Amino acid sequence: MKMAVLQFDTCNADSPRFERSMREVWNQTLQVIISFVIQNPILTTERLILRRWGESDREPFARMNADPRVMEFFAERLSRQGSDALVDRAEAHFREHGFGPCAAEFRGDRTFIGFIGLSIPSFQTHFTPCVEIGWRLAANYWGQGLATEGARAAVRYGFETLGLQEIDSFTVPANARSRRVMEKLGMTYNPADEFEHPMLPEGHPSGAACAVSVASDGVETLKC
Numbered sequence: 001m002k003m004a005v006l007q008f009d010t011c012n013a014d015s016p017r018f019e020r021s022m023r024e025v026w027n028q029t030l031q032v033i034i035s036f037v038i039q040n041p042i043l044t045t046e047r048l049i050l051r052r053w054g055e056s057d058r059e060p061f062a063r064m065n066a067d068p069r070v071m072e073f074f075a076e077r078l079s080r081q082g083s084d085a086l087v088d089r090a091e092a093h094f095r096e097h098g099f100g101p102c103a104a105e106f107r108g109d110r111t112f113i114g115f116i117g118l119s120i121p122s123f124q125t126h127f128t129p130c131v132e133i134g135w136r137l138a139a140n141y142w143g144q145g146l147a148t149e150g151a152r153a154a155v156r157y158g159f160e161t162l163g164l165q166e167i168d169s170f171t172v173p174a175n176a177r178s179r180r181v182m183e184k185l186g187m188t189y190n191p192a193d194e195f196e197h198p199m200l201p202e203g204h205p206s207g208a209a210c211a212v213s214v215a216s217d218g219v220e221t222l223k224c
């Protein structure tokens, strides 16, 4: 009895077609993995997705960084180049430390609205090295509890997933909104903890800053 033998080319591991199709499958898989890792939410809350940064975040982030309301307590508003450099530094922080300031996306309409997250300050002062929590949102999203919601999730992530013992935050004393977020997170402020921010120009109204911290056992501590 004659038997037909059919050989599917791709089953032959030595064939060039097999190699090519395997390479294509591998490349596609890699693309899926990369896009999953890059856009993979690090944290989700009721209203927010906190995730790695994408190219499409750069333009709305630059708009925020040029907004005088958003930058009221900073040394200066940022150019597009300066804003992009901040995105690059955030992504470099993720690559180096495995965590960083997350791009914040509003779940309702999937809009990029700013950043919330943990980072290691690059300057030195009496309470560094430390892990800081920070936030910056587009002005039309203020006053809805979003910064606090995202920051709560980031603090929990810092303690429970990263195993941190303490998280610090600092702001200029006049930044009442930011201080209120810190208060709502359970952080405390002591005027004695004010410090001169080494990266702000001397004499700038933002030059003095206060630091607050929260410990993993839930007891507020002051590190300074």
Ligand SMILES: CC(C)(COP(=O)(O)OP(=O)(O)OC[C@H]1O[C@@H](n2cnc3c(N)ncnc32)[C@H](O)[C@@H]1OP(=O)(O)O)[C@@H](O)C(=O)NCCC(=O)NCCS
Residues within 6 Å of the ligand: 069, 070, 071, 073, 135, 136, 137, 138, 141, 142, 143, 144, 145, 146, 147, 148, 149, 170, 171, 172, 175, 176, 177, 178, 180, 181
């Ligand atoms: C700071 C910032 C992230 C807060 O975002 P947000 O989503 O509005 O914060 P929340 O809604 O969670 O909380 C803000 C709190 O400040 C309060 N607040 C608003 N304006 C205030 C003011 N002028 N004085 C005192 N409290 C004020 C709000 O009422 C709210 O408190 P409540 O929930 O008890 O009512 C946002 O204002 C921002 O991006 N600012 C510019 C960037 C910045 O300064 N970042 C911090 C640098 S340290």
